[in-house]
Amino acid sequence: MVQRLKEVDVVVIGVGMVGSMVAKELAAAGYKVVGLERGQTRFTVPEFQSPAIHDELRFDVRKALMQDNTREAMTFRNQSSQTALPIRRWESFLPGTGLGGSMVHWNGQTYRFQANDFQLATRTRERYGKNFLDPDVTIQDWGVTYEELEPYYDRFEHLLGTSGKAGNIKGRIQAGGDPHESPRSREYPTPPQKEHFQGAMFRKAASSLGYHPFPQPSSNLSQPYTNPEGMKLNACVFCGFCERYACEHYAKSTPQTIILPVLLANPNFELRTGCQVQRINLDSTKKHATGVTYIDAVGREFEQPASLVITASFALNNVRMLLLSGVGAPYDPATGQGVVGRNYAYQTMSSVASFFDEDVIINPFMASGASGTLINDFAGDNFDHAGLGFIGGAFIGAVNTNGRPIQYHPVPPGTPKWGKGWKQAVVKHYNHSVMFSLHGSSLAQKQNYLDLDPTYRDAWGQPLLRMTFDFPQNDLKMAAHVTAKAVEIGKAMGAKQVEGSPRKGPYTVTQYQTTHNTGGTVMGDNPKTSVVNRYLQSWDVPNVFVVGASNYPQNASWNPTCTLGALTYWAIDALKNKYLKNPGHLVSA
Amino acid sequence: MNPRSRRRAGLLSGSLLIAVMPYAPTASAAPAPTQVQAAATTAPVGPAAAAPPCEACHGAHGEGMAAAHVPRLAGQSAGYLLKQLNDYAQGTRDNPIMRNFAKALSEKQRMEFAARYAAMSAPFAAQTTPLNEVQLARGHQLAFQGSETKRVQACDSCHGPDGVGVDLAAPYLAGQSAEYLASAIKAFQQGTRKNDAGELMRSVAQRLDDTDITAVTGYYATQGTATH
Numbered sequence: 001m002v003q004r005l006k007e008v009d010v011v012v013i014g015v016g017m018v019g020s021m022v023a024k025e026l027a028a029a030g031y032k033v034v035g036l037e038r039g040q041t042r043f044t045v046p047e048f049q050s051p052a053i054h055d056e057l058r059f060d061v062r063k064a065l066m067q068d069n070t071r072e073a074m075t076f077r078n079q080s081s082q083t084a085l086p087i088r089r090w091e092s093f094l095p096g097t098g099l100g101g102s103m104v105h106w107n108g109q110t111y112r113f114q115a116n117d118f119q120l121a122t123r124t125r126e127r128y129g130k131n132f133l134d135p136d137v138t139i140q141d142w143g144v145t146y147e148e149l150e151p152y153y154d155r156f157e158h159l160l161g162t163s164g165k166a167g168n169i170k171g172r173i174q175a176g177g178d179p180h181e182s183p184r185s186r187e188y189p190t191p192p193q194k195e196h197f198q199g200a201m202f203r204k205a206a207s208s209l210g211y212h213p214f215p216q217p218s219s220n221l222s223q224p225y226t227n228p229e230g231m232k233l234n235a236c237v238f239c240g241f242c243e244r245y246a247c248e249h250y251a252k253s254t255p256q257t258i259i260l261p262v263l264l265a266n267p268n269f270e271l272r273t274g275c276q277v278q279r280i281n282l283d284s285t286k287k288h289a290t291g292v293t294y295i296d297a298v299g300r301e302f303e304q305p306a307s308l309v310i311t312a313s314f315a316l317n318n319v320r321m322l323l324l325s326g327v328g329a330p331y332d333p334a335t336g337q338g339v340v341g342r343n344y345a346y347q348t349m350s351s352v353a354s355f356f357d358e359d360v361i362i363n364p365f366m367a368s369g370a371s372g373t374l375i376n377d378f379a380g381d382n383f384d385h386a387g388l389g390f391i392g393g394a395f396i397g398a399v400n401t402n403g404r405p406i407q408y409h410p411v412p413p414g415t416p417k418w419g420k421g422w423k424q425a426v427v428k429h430y431n432h433s434v435m436f437s438l439h440g441s442s443l444a445q446k447q448n449y450l451d452l453d454p455t456y457r458d459a460w461g462q463p464l465l466r467m468t469f470d471f472p473q474n475d476l477k478m479a480a481h482v483t484a485k486a487v488e489i490g491k492a493m494g495a496k497q498v499e500g501s502p503r504k505g506p507y508t509v510t511q512y513q514t515t516h517n518t519g520g521t522v523m524g525d526n527p528k529t530s531v532v533n534r535y536l537q538s539w540d541v542p543n544v545f546v547v548g549a550s551n552y553p554q555n556a557s558w559n560p561t562c563t564l565g566a567l568t569y570w571a572i573d574a575l576k577n578k579y580l581k582n583p584g585h586l587v588s589a
Numbered sequence: 590m591n592p593r594s595r596r597r598a599g600l601l602s603g604s605l606l607i608a609v610m611p612y613a614p615t616a617s618a619a620p621a622p623t624q625v626q627a628a629a630t631t632a633p634v635g636p637a638a639a640a641p642p643c644e645a646c647h648g649a650h651g652e653g654m655a656a657a658h659v660p661r662l663a664g665q666s667a668g669y670l671l672k673q674l675n676d677y678a679q680g681t682r683d684n685p686i687m688r689n690f691a692k693a694l695s696e697k698q699r700m701e702f703a704a705r706y707a708a709m710s711a712p713f714a715a716q717t718t719p720l721n722e723v724q725l726a727r728g729h730q731l732a733f734q735g736s737e738t739k740r741v742q743a744c745d746s747c748h749g750p751d752g753v754g755v756d757l758a759a760p761y762l763a764g765q766s767a768e769y770l771a772s773a774i775k776a777f778q779q780g781t782r783k784n785d786a787g788e789l790m791r792s793v794a795q796r797l798d799d800t801d802i803t804a805v806t807g808y809y810a811t812q813g814t815a816t817h
Contacts (some may be wrong), residue, residue, distance in 0.1 A: 046738040050746045183644060224792045232740065235787025248735075248746050249789075 002293065004303045008032040011292050011306035013277045013321060014313030015190050016101015017561070018547045018568050020255040020263055021159075022310055024229075025572045027268035031580070034304060035052075036275040036294055044256055048246035056406045060244050065105045067095040067314070071459035072276075073339030074316065076509045078470045079447060080333060086456050086464065092509040092515055093346075094244065095314045099273060100255040102314055103561070104301035105244040107369025107401055108219035108252050110162045111558035112153050112566075115146035115182040116381045120554060123381065124391055133391065134474060136445045138343055140553045143525040143534035146182050149566045152573070154185050156565030157217075160253035161225035161233055164188035164217030179213040180376040193222045193236065198362050198434045199373035202243045202398035205492035211375040216399055217562075218370030219253035230261045240402035242369025252369070276460060279308050280325035280544060289327070289544050295460055300517075307583070308543050308575075315550035319344075319450045319520030320465040327541050328521075328531045331449050333468075339531045341450035343519040344467065345555040348440030348475040350394065350503045352486040354495035356432045363431065364403030372399030372437075378482045380441065390456065390477040392441030395556050396486045400435045410435055413499055434493065436486050440479055440503070442518070442555040450520045454517070471505045479503040516560050520551040523567075525587070533587040535574035536567065542585045547571055642690055643702065650711035655766035660773075661714075667700075667707035668757035672784075682784040711814035713732040713764050720807040728808025731801060732762075739796045744805065747789070752809050764813020772808035 009031035019035055027033045042048070058064045067090070096102030116123050119141045124132065133139070166187045167177025192215035195203070199478045203213040220236035227233070238250040250257050263269055274297030281290045281303065291305035295560035311318045322328050322340045331342035357360070374397025376382055385391050402408060410433040411425040453466035483502035490498035503513075524530030527539040536551060538544040547568055549560045556563075578586055643662075646654055650664030662670065676682035677691035678699070691699065720728065724793060730736070732752060735743040745752055747759045754761030762770060776782035777794035797805070 043737045044740070045735040045742065049735055049743045051750060222787070224788050232792070233744075234792045235789055237787065237789065248742050250740055250742060 001353070002301045002303050004072055005305065007291070007305035007307070008034050008307065010034070010308045010310065011304050013280075013292065013309070013311045014038075014101060014317070015099055015255075015271060015273075016312065016314070017103040017255055017313035018564065019056050019310075020100070020259045021565070021568050022270055022312055022486050022547065022572055024263040024266070024380040024576075025576065026580075027263065027266040029580075031268060033269045034306070035269065035271045036277055036292065036304070037099055037271065037273045038276045039273065040207065041099050041271070041273050042104070042246075042256075043099075044246070044248065048256075049248045053245055053248050054239070054241050056356070056404050059105075059146050060146055060404065060407050063094060063244070063564045065096055065098065065246065066090050067097045073456070073458070073464055074463050075453045075456050075466045077466070077468055084453060084456075084466045084468070091511060092507075092513050094512075095316060095515065095517075097283045099271070103254045104246045104256065106252075106254070107559075109165070109370040109559040110157065110160060110217045110219045110253075110562045111395075111536065112181065112184070113146070113556045113558060113563045114380050114382075118142040118144060118146050118149070120391075127381070128385060128391070132385075133443075134439065134445070134472070136447060137474060138444045138446050138529075140343075140444075140522070140524055140529055142553055143523055143530070144360070144567075144570065149563075149570055149584050150183070150185060152566040152569035153562065155228075155569050156562060158189050158229050158564070159229065159258055160219040161189045161221050161227055161252070161258075161563075162189040162217050162219050163193050163222035165192050165215050167212075167214060171423050176214065178254045178376050179212050180379070180382045182538065186483050188217065189227075189249055190222050190225050192216075193218045193220065193368060193371040194238075195373055196238075196363075196367055196371055198364070198398045198400065199371070201434065201493050202373045202436075202489065205489050205494075206373075206375050206396075206491040208492055209489060211489075213375050216243075216370045216372040216374055216397065217366060220247070220255070220368040220370055221251055227258055229259055229401040231258050231261065233257055233359050236368045236371075238366050238368050238371065240367050240404060243401055275302075277321065278324070278460060278462060280311070280321065280327055280541075282326060282541065286326065287328050287541060290471050292333060307582075310545045310547060312547050315517050315520065315548045316450065316465055316467075318546055318548040320452070321548065322521060322531065322538075323450075323452050323465070324462055326546055329537055329540075330451055332450055333446055336446060339522065339527075339529065341520050342529075342531075343444035343522045343553055344448050344450045344469060344532065345442040345444045345552065346469065346471075346507075346517045347442070347514045347516040348392075348394065348442050348471060348478045348479050348503050349440035349513045350440060350483045350486075351501045352396075352436040352438065352483060352490050353412070353499045353501070354409075354434045354436070354490035354493055355412055355429055355497040355499075355540045356434070356495050357545060358428070358432050360432050360494075362434060364400055364408065364433075367401055367403070369588040370399070372397045372401075374399055376557075379439075381499065388481060390474045390481070392443060392475065393477050394438040394440035394478065394482045395557055396436055396438050396482065396489065398434055399437045403430070412497055434490070434495070436481055436490065438479070438486055438502075439514075439557060439559070440475065440482065441557045442473050443472050444476075444519060444554040448472075470507050476503065476505055501573070516549070516555060518555040518560060521546045521550040522553045527589045533585075535577065535578070535586045536571040537574075537586050539589055543583060545571060545575065545579075604638065620736055643706075646686075647706075648711065651706050651709040652711035652714060653766055653769060655717060655768045656712055658766075658768050658772040660769040660772035661765050662706040663709040663711035665706060666754050666756045666758075667703040669754070669760045670703035670706055671700055674703060676784045682782060692696055706737045714766065716767070716807070716810055718767075718807070720804065720811075725808055725811070727801065728806075731797075731805040736801075739801070741793050741796050744809075752812060762809040762812075765809060767803075767806040767810035770809060771802050774802050774806065 077084035653661035752762035
């Protein structure tokens with residue numbers, strides 16, 4: 001029997017970064033907010049303390065902080081002619097679960113996108129002509145501009161305390177920062193983290209080639225910081241256990257360190273963990289949500305009525321929630337009609353390994369998740385693509401995050417895969433290698449999409465999300481081009497052997513790449529090509545807001561978190577100052 | 590040699606394989622950590638003699654003088670000791686007595702003293718003011734687990750499992766005198782000591798109250814013989 005609970009003003013699905021931010025603001029504004037989190041409660045003490053949190057087998061290999069795919073998996077195929085199979089072990093991407101969400105296990109890399117990214121379709125057409133791209137490419141403008149988002153980027157960076165060096169303040173280029181960045185209103189809240197040795201090597205080599213190296217913006221903080229919520233963070237100790245782990249030092253910006261204690265202290269907010277939301281409930285018109293239905297940890301089913309529903313779960317799960325609920329028309333790749341699941345994009349990751357003589361000591365373990373040095377000279381539209389046959393790019397950086405013993409062992413191609421020869425090579429190269437990461441953009445194309453799997457279901461009997469994805473040719477060309485540039489930097493560093501590994505197809509889910517899954521609930525100014533309007537409000541059901549990287553029409557050359565934080569504050573502003581004062585469509589279709 | 594020293598020497602003998610070189614710092618360059626380690630392993634071990642100017646306060650075997658808040662040095666990380674001597678000499682750690690001693694030492698002598706004390710062993714002193722069970726439990730909690738309400742991480746997160754210290758990074762706490770540890774935390778708390786990387790100890794110390802400080806320092810003081 002379904003128990004019907006007392007109605008609240010707002011129900012938030014997922015209490016990660018977005019959910020915590022939205023709930024905090026709306027509860028503070030006087031609304032009764034319930035946060036439904038499928039995972040468990042967890043805090044820096046006791047859950048994240050060492051030595052337990054440095055268990056590489058548990059967290060890195062066995063993915064202890066990730067979505068439980070014995071109960072809730074996803075299925076995958078490269079193209080729609082294939083039959084998708086469930087991903088039973090996360091490798092390519094790692095969706096988190098539990099209070100604080102995926103931000104608990106992030107690396108802290110906190111980049112803004114550039115002005116060009118938000119108007120990618122228009123700017124590409126203007127600069128390269130309308131027939132420059134493959135007709136299958138479905139890139140589009142965001143419906144919001146960088147200039148509009150700038151104050152929200154600023155606010156988010158100050159929530160996190162991000163450590164970095166500005167490259168462009170109000171149009172003035174700043175020495176030591178990224179000259180390619182779009183103008184920011186002020187300096188980062190805290191100075192950059194200390195540069196490690198490989199970062200210094202990279203800086204010197206990249207400068208010698210005429211590029212513009214700068215310190216990675218890091219939300220593993222360089223110094224103690226008190227954010228505008230009154231939360232105090234510590235300085236990072238460079239332990240090298242960020243991504244896939246939680247931080248024991250209160251030094252990484254995560255919901256637990258930047259906002260959750262403030263939210264949980266507000267009596268207008270109620271957190272319920274172990275709650276698996278089944279669907280958003282709609283009334284008979286299908287144009288109005290009445291709340292959500294969820295199943296708690298002991299299997300009881302509840303209906304939670306609410307005036308406003310906000311889906312704030314991981315990008316892929318936002319898409320699935322709308323599909324399970326019938327909010328918005330599902331995308332059909334055959335006709336190009338429908339929007340939910342459309343424009344799924346990823347990140348095109350390549351790498352370059354530079355091997356040095358044994359007198360060059362790298363100490364890769366002395367790092368944080370974002371203490372590297374990089375260039376944006378080949379990212380986004382920062383270089384002329386005329387004649388290249390692709391758009392987009394990648395940042396290139398000595399941004400290696402760790403030297404952990406089980407997973408980090410760079411060896412040159414041709415090394416035996418196991419046995420004595422492999423072991424000898426690991427010993428020889430472990431401390432004398434530099435790995436560049438090439439973090440590339442990802443275009444949307446009509447063959448790549450998300451829908452519900454017709455066969456496989458989760459532990460609650462609901463269809464799994466099905467991913468159909470392969471790398472667009474555009475992105476593979478981009479990867480090859482930028483990798484060649486990065487190899488030149490490796491050689492300029494004086495490495496005796498430099499090996500470039502440009503991303504190649506087909507896409508596989510059995511190799512780690514990145515957890516930057518985007519799209520599927522795309523934002524925009526046209527309901528035929530977007531799920532939500534520029535304020536992240538559903539075109540079809542105006543009392544549903546969808547907030548996540550699922551809103552990105554395509555993915556840019558940088559990590560998505562900072563842009564998501566900016567979008568979240570942008571949407572919060574619209575909720576508080578527009579929607580909640582006068583509920584209804586914020587944009588007329 | 591007590592068990593702690595044996596363990597430390599064991600760790601260092603591994604590094605000796607790659608660091609077999611006499612310590613020979615140049616006048617300008619600060620010694621590399623491996624040089625200090627090498628010095629530690631080549632310094633006489635066993636019943637090492639304390640240095641005359643040091644032993645008056647730090648004891649004949651580096652056992653310290655708890656009542657005067659003088660730390661135990663025996664078996665302490667050579668890298669940590671050297672950094673403190675350098676900081677005293679440069680004024681980045683302020684102590685009028687130690688400043689004069691440290692300034693009078695050459696770079697090479699500082700390294701030798703650090704290595705010598707790192708190789709020493711000394712009996713652990715009995716607790717002058719034993720803690721009750723509640724205090725010990727709180728001390729253990731702060732040491733091993735930290736406190737979410739205070740927003741402090743476990744001391745062991747940086748100071749090593751059971752507070753045994755981490756060479757070159759953080760001093761041992763286990764077996765150090767409660768009196769010295771408390772004075773050090775108070776100095777960080779009041780900002781009179783500022784030579785902590787990233788203001789890490791100042792951040793933590795500011796969140797501890799006197800009850801916490803008594804508990805955690807008293808707890809570590811009891812751990813010298815029990816766990817090592």
